[in-house]
Amino acid sequence: MTFVMPNFSLALPELWLFAMLCVVLVVDLFARGKESAPAFYLVQVTLLVAMWLAVQAQWGENVVDFNGTYAADSLAAVLKVAIAAFAFLAFAYSRDYLRQRGLLRGEFYLIGLFGVLGGFVISSAANMLTLYLGLELMSLSLYAMVAFDRDSRIASEAALKYFVLGALSSGMLLYGMSMIYGGAGSLEFATIAQAAASGDDNLLLGFGLTFALVGVAFKFGAVPFHMWVPDVYQGAATPTTMFIGTVSKIAAVPLFLRLIAGGLGELHGDWQVMAMMVAVASLAVGSLFALVQTNFKRLLAYSTIAHIGFLFLGFIAGNDEGYAAALFYAISYSLMAAAAFGMIIVLSRRDDEAERIDDLSGLNDRSTGMALVMLLVMFSMTGVPGTVGFYAKWAVLKAVVDAGHVWLAVVAVLFAVISAFYYLRVLKAVYFERIEGHAHAVPASTAVRWVCGLNGAAILALGIFPGWLFAVCRAAFAG
Template sequence: MDMMLQILAPEIALLIASMALLIGDAFWAKRYPALTFQLTLATLVVVMVIIIATFSWESLQLFNGAFIRDGVADVLKVAMIAMTLLAFIFARDYLLKRDIERGEYYVMGMISLLGMMVLASAYDMISLFMGLEIMSLSLYAMIAMQKDSVFAIESAMKYFVLGAMATGLLLYGMSLVYGNVGSLQFATIYQTLSATGVSLVVGLGLVFILVGLAFKFGAAPFHNWVPDVYHGSPTGITLFLAAAPKIAAFALMFRLLIEGLEVAVMQWQSILIILAVLSLVVGNVVAIAQTNLKRMLAYSTIAHMGFILLGFMTGNIEGYAAAMFYVVTYALMSIGGFGVIVALSRRGFEADNIRDLSGLGRRNPLLALIMLVLLLSMAGIPPFVGFYAKLVVLTQVVEAGFTSLAVFAVLMSVIGAYYYLRVIKVMYFDEPLENMVDAHFATASLRVGLVFVGTLVLLLGIMPGDLLSLFSMVMTY
């Protein structure tokens, strides 16, 4: 029993704290407006400390194998919590400027995080599905929280309807696999499939599962919701949306495809290649035509998802570790990118057009420098971490024997570099617009957070070895 409590401690602590804050916020919201925010940050730090203190290398299972705690789950959870922490700090600035800060934003964010942690620890299909739903439902509600914004409501509706459809496809695929294998547990599915081979029914189920996964990832050709949702959501929520849930999507794919259905690697490998190639094309080419920074970052997300799928496609442990490294570093870069937009915008003005950045290099050198670092990193230019993430994925792709695919990915990245460099050109070489008010930071924590993200992107780019070896170590166990 004690052991069980220790294994489950992070989830239990997070759940209890979010319940307490939900009730407490109703009482102290007006007297101490910042208290909920501060307690939320404290909770996240405590949960992170608990996970690190009870870090588990071997895999521990609970609830008849519905819950697993292993190195992969712990590392992913720490990354998710770190991203959520940054997202809350950045988002608070945005919400305060618009008077839409409410305690429920943090509570729903924490419950969403709980869903992601459940997802990372899911070892059967039911808990996987429950985690996914808890995560997604909070996200839909968080987007719609800005009730007077037509864009926010529209993007919440789009996200909700398409997300529900993707969930339906995923569930249908799961039910076909269950119907054939007769078990919901990944370990049993793996054993049964290695004994009997992959039948046509499992193959059909796999197709539906992959379509659902591609929707959740935002991989082409199931990507159409990504730009609309990223663009329409309040930026303070977009930055939450673009970071931690992507790590959760990685966890979802890892648990389903690798823990459960790795025997069917031949089947899913070819589908993943198609998804990755299409994502790279759509993400990099269509982004060139965008004038809106949020939309551009959304298309760049699609392209990055293509790289993550490439890492998965290799079908070996080093490839999965490379994909994991890519998704974590991508989440860091994207949260920084949206954080800069938050820092530049103010009430009644969203700095989400690329030309809103013109002359930023003179108006606000620090902010421009951070954006420069992030954009160069996303474009994959050394010495930033984005370069290294691309490099490890491509190395694994070449080692798995897909040299032409690696060449194609590099070519697409070169095309992608154009639109990142264009933003840099606008920032440093264009004259500021006439009516441009000097950008200033509203809260010190946002400034500190952005500097932290920029430094981390540079430091991880110079010394990626430790993190990468940690990832491949937890994968090997």
């Protein structure tokens, strides 16, 4: 057997991240007492360089290397840029928040960077083993980030729930992968796809598909595997919640695309029915349960579940247009979620998390600019034209209608109308409710308010000019 040296230049984004993890660890060790500023800035620079390397090394490529375990293609490049960009945004929001609570330590950024590395590995997985390793690296990082505030009882409780349920889902996913391996005789997605396309009645592949889809649905937080989402979103520190609500959602997209759509794409008729059930249940539970929430973070958690239902519509279409729409939706939703959680950070004080809807009361009187950002976020999540959320919903609805599932689009629109109620309820608090007594000024620093403002501006800009981002998402599947 001839050994062929792999092309290490294809994996430059991962190699760079791993090397910088070691550098940041050592630098932070010798920079104590400086509020971990060197670690923060090094990590931010690392993420920017990682985005550049992903584009340079993988955009336009279509190569499987490292003995069939690593895929370098345009899809991986887009996913890695999105993962790194939202991690950069989450860290940019986090610094003042962590400082106020005595949590500003370099370990927070290191753990987050490990999670980003896991997301990069998932994005380029061409093999079930690589996929699982990347998934576990990200999952373990998220568990640690949720439990980062060791003095918080609610954070510890949320981390324990997340860990137990996450371990269960990982076990189910691994069991499904073992069945798929037994049916296909290989760990590589290309070989699995050939086995699925052979036309044989392969019971093991169908059995493995069911368990694999359960594991994937859990990572998205889709119904009926959504139980962890509200508790973790509420219990974790808000920067961690933002990280989970953006970075991990982007990283879950290749989990589906590589394993289910790529490896088992020929079994589309089998997994499509299950995906439809998950999508409708997520739309229903997310939209209806959010109606009764008074905690803004829990409202956003149930809102996330409903948005995952929309994202699954793109998967259900089962073609490149649908997958591109799902990818566009994931990026668009993450941008909206970042701004929504960023608003909680903007309004939070050391002794007040500002996570109740009532905490938003009179925001327009305190800061017209921040109220405008909240208006854009809520309008975008509702799907009002002129915001990126409208185009994202339109893209997945068009894909599912073109695939012949008109009834599914009608159900999605119905629940979108229902969801408008709780988004507008938030805006009612912002613009029409008043605080008794003296209204407190927005406590966030100018830098954080600028980040939040730019986040809101991006939602509006992509709503007016969505074409270029959707063109990038389409190009990711062109090869």
